[in-house]
Amino acid sequence: MEQERYKDRGHTSSSKGLRSRECPLLIDLHTHTTASDGSMIPAELVRHAFAKGLGAVAVTDHDTISGVDQALEEGNKLGIEVIPGVEVSVDFSPEVHLLGYFLHGNYYDSIIKTLEELREKREQRNPRIITKLNELGFDITMSEVNRLAAGGNVGRPHIARVMIDKGYVASIEEAFDKYLASGRPAYFKKDKLTPAEGISEIARAGGVPVLAHPIYLNMSTDQLDILLGQLAAMGLKGIEAYYTDNTAEQTAQLLQLAHKHKILATGGSDFHGMFKPDIEIGSGRGSLKVPYSLLLGLKQA
Numbered sequence: 064m065e066q067e068r069y070k071d072r073g074h075t076s077s078s079k080g081l082r083s084r085e086c087p088l089l090i091d092l093h094t095h096t097t098a099s100d101g102s103m104i105p106a107e108l109v110r111h112a113f114a115k116g117l118g119a120v121a122v123t124d125h126d127t128i129s130g131v132d133q134a135l136e137e138g139n140k141l142g143i144e145v146i147p148g149v150e151v152s153v154d155f156s157p158e159v160h161l162l163g164y165f166l167h168g169n170y171y172d173s174i175i176k177t178l179e180e181l182r183e184k185r186e187q188r189n190p191r192i193i194t195k196l197n198e199l200g201f202d203i204t205m206s207e208v209n210r211l212a213a214g215g216n217v218g219r220p221h222i223a224r225v226m227i228d229k230g231y232v233a234s235i236e237e238a239f240d241k242y243l244a245s246g247r248p249a250y251f252k253k254d255k256l257t258p259a260e261g262i263s264e265i266a267r268a269g270g271v272p273v274l275a276h277p278i279y280l281n282m283s284t285d286q287l288d289i290l291l292g293q294l295a296a297m298g299l300k301g302i303e304a305y306y307t308d309n310t311a312e313q314t315a316q317l318l319q320l321a322h323k324h325k326i327l328a329t330g331g332s333d334f335h336g337m338f339k340p341d342i343e344i345g346s347g348r349g350s351l352k353v354p355y356s357l358l359l360g361l362k363q364a
């Protein structure tokens with residue numbers, strides 16, 4: 064049944080063409096699972112993407128590819144394209160996130176080692192955040208946070224969720240705005256790769272490095288233009304032009320910048336399930352639409 068419905072939307076070669084022009088296939092190239100700070104296990108996330116009618120979904124967990132295999136397997140079962148990915152934070156002010164797509168090949172093992180090191184850095188940082196929260200008077204322990212993360216890479220959204228469950232804050236946003244964001248009293252910086260290292264690690268592992276959510280950099284178009292020139296010289300291959308929190312004007316500007324720097328445009332929601340309950344897979348806060356055509360460029364890169 065589901066398979067038939069899927070075929071009908073124009074994904075298979077037999078029904079491509081007119082139908083897909085009438086109802087263009089949409090995708091999501093930025094999502095998180097329980098391998099990091101998403102709330103759905105990878106198979107569930109893929110089923111969710113499929114149920115929402117998406118033509119492809121990328122799994123891009125923070126500093127890990129441990130959710131990718133299960134997602135690929137579920138994608139094969141359902142007949143929805145799953146793209147293996149990762150999201151890595153790099154040292155820059157403000158923080159820059161890089162997405163890496165289609166990691167494969169000879170140096171795959173080397174990036175796994177790097178990702179394990181990044182996990183260790185998280186494990187060193189998170190108790191420091193908890194200590195700061197304790198000093199601020201909150202009764203919260205690392206084991207409560209670890210229980211929620213259930214073996215996945217622990218991030219601040221897990222800590223925020225425990226704070227909600229204990230009645231200390233009303234939302235994830237409030238936890239970040241008051242305590243966890245950079246510059247707030249419970250922030251503790253974690254060691255990161257430099258932007259050049261992040262880009263080259265992804266590229267060396269056969270992946271396509273892409274700048275995630277450029278709008279979070281809070282830069283003017285001119286500043287972003289300069290930064291993109293620098294990152295492109297380091298090997299950056301794309302920017303996330305379509306994103307949950309972009310306005311249409313911002314997306315248009317980012318598409319222009321991608322064109323100018325001869326890099327790809329990508330797009331995604333940054334879906335985290337219940338860790339960011341206002342953001343839906345594919346559609347973000349309601350108006351996000353990421354066209355399938357972007358994936359064709361990514362595959363060629």
Ligand code: AMP
Pocket residue numbers: 100125152217218219220235236239240244
């Ligand atoms: P971490 O891996 O601990 O650095 O946390 C990164 C996660 O926190 C990502 O999912 C971000 O989207 C999320 N995050 C960072 N800043 C904020 C913020 N101000 N509000 C909500 N989520 C945030």
Ligand code: ZN
Pocket residue numbers: 095099100101125218220335
């Ligand atoms: Zn996250």
Ligand code: FE
Pocket residue numbers: 150160275276
């Ligand atoms: Fe991010």
Ligand code: FE
Pocket residue numbers: 093095150333
């Ligand atoms: Fe993300």
